[in-house]
Amino acid sequence: MKQGRIIKALSGFYYIQTEEKQVYQTRPRGIFRKRNETPLVGDKVKFTFDSVKEGTLEEISPRKNELTRPTVANVDIGFVIMSIVDPDFSTSLLDRYLVSIEQYDIRPIIYITKTDIANEEEYNNVSALVNQYRTIGYEVIMPERETVLSREDTQLLFGKLVEEKLAVFMGQSGAGKSTLLNKLDPNLDLKIGETSKSLGRGRHTTRHVELVPLLGGLIADTPGFSAIQFDELAVQDLSECFPEIWETGKQCRFSGCIHQNEPNCAVKEAVENQLIAKFRYTNYLSLLDEIQNRKPRYGKKKGK
Ligand SMILES: Nc1nc2c(ncn2[C@@H]2O[C@H](COP(=O)(O)OP(=O)(O)OP(=O)(O)O)[C@@H](O)[C@H]2O)c(=O)[nH]1
Ligand SMILES: [Mg+2]
Numbered sequence: 001m002k003q004g005r006i007i008k009a010l011s012g013f014y015y016i017q018t019e020e021k022q023v024y025q026t027r028p029r030g031i032f033r034k035r036n037e038t039p040l041v042g043d044k045v046k047f048t049f050d051s052v053k054e055g056t057l058e059e060i061s062p063r064k065n066e067l068t069r070p071t072v073a074n075v076d077i078g079f080v081i082m083s084i085v086d087p088d089f090s091t092s093l094l095d096r097y098l099v100s101i102e103q104y105d106i107r108p109i110i111y112i113t114k115t116d117i118a119n120e121e122e123y124n125n126v127s128a129l130v131n132q133y134r135t136i137g138y139e140v141i142m143p144e145r146e147t148v149l150s151r152e153d154t155q156l157l158f159g160k161l162v163e164e165k166l167a168v169f170m171g172q173s174g175a176g177k178s179t180l181l182n183k184l185d186p187n188l189d190l191k192i193g194e195t196s197k198s199l200g201r202g203r204h205t206t207r208h209v210e211l212v213p214l215l216g217g218l219i220a221d222t223p224g225f226s227a228i229q230f231d232e233l234a235v236q237d238l239s240e241c242f243p244e245i246w247e248t249g250k251q252c253r254f255s256g257c258i259h260q261n262e263p264n265c266a267v268k269e270a271v272e273n274q275l276i277a278k279f280r281y282t283n284y285l286s287l288l289d290e291i292q293n294r295k296p297r298y299g300k301k302k303g304k
């Protein structure tokens with residue numbers, strides 16, 4: 001049996017890439033359907049084959065994680081692509097993306113675009129916020145004002161990060177995800193300036209995710225959707241997705257404190273003393289409110 005990774009799923013076929021970068025077209029064994037198990041893009045698998053067009057997917061390795069929207073398994077890095085302007089930078093949107101990554105224990109990296117067209121004030125405002133995110137511990141890549149990174153610098157930087165890894169590009173429509181990918185690999189020739197809003201929205205869209213081999217790793221571009229839902233996150237798990245709130249929360253009087261209305265809450269105190277950024281706490285509370293008010297459903301535990 002050969003080993004590889006599913007890089008594309010389309011019309012019942014699974015395309016598996018091996019270490020030698022050969023791609024095999026396979027169909028899954030019937031047993032998966034019987035077990036109600038769906039192979040996912042990103043899955044590490046074993047397969048047999050008669051030719052590159054006729055293979056059989058035999059076995060799926062246990063997943064490290066499973067990202068939804070896009071549905072990709074075993075994601076190592078989530079790049080959140082955020083523009084300063086056009087569309088405007090928003091911490092509440094950024095935090096939504098971060099939570100959607102943190103809940104699956106994926107390493108988040110923030111990348112700031114449109115540094116070349118933002119004016120001084122806009123640049124400085126975002127720069128100040130970026131520093132707060134760095135203080136929390138987030139990795140942020142932000143080119144100098146009035147510049148964008150050269151192709152060489154971008155490739156060098158990303159090459160170090162994505163080698164041997166599976167990365168997903170996320171971010172609002174128009175933020176510059178496809179532009180960045182084209183810079184990393186001009187052969188990709190992805191369409192830019194195309195709003196893919198109509199995708200991503202639907203409940204059961206047939207939109208397919210594809211992993212693109214890039215700089216020794218695999219990258220998935222995604223259409224920008226701003227409506228991220230947190231169907232799988234339980235109230236108790238949200239603070240784990242805000243590293244600084246999680247850390248400080250260990251000192252709260254009540255062990256199950258969700259830092260909302262409880263007395264002697266260390267988080268609220270830290271916000272008052274400006275040790276935790278007010279906007280982060282506000283974003284936390286609004287997400288908490290959203291989770292508390294969503295239609296009743298069982299929250300899935302964060303896989304640790
Ligand atoms: N000046 C400037 N323009 C940029 C930058 N990045 C992207 N753009 C432009 O912004 C527009 C949108 O870029 P895309 O790369 O298509 O954005 P996207 O994130 O892929 O958007 P969706 O596919 O809709 O999710 C295009 O007109 C790009 O040329 C940047 O760093 N600076
Ligand atoms: Mg795009």
Ligand SMILES: [Zn+2]
Nearest residue numbers: 252257259265
């Ligand atoms: Zn608390």
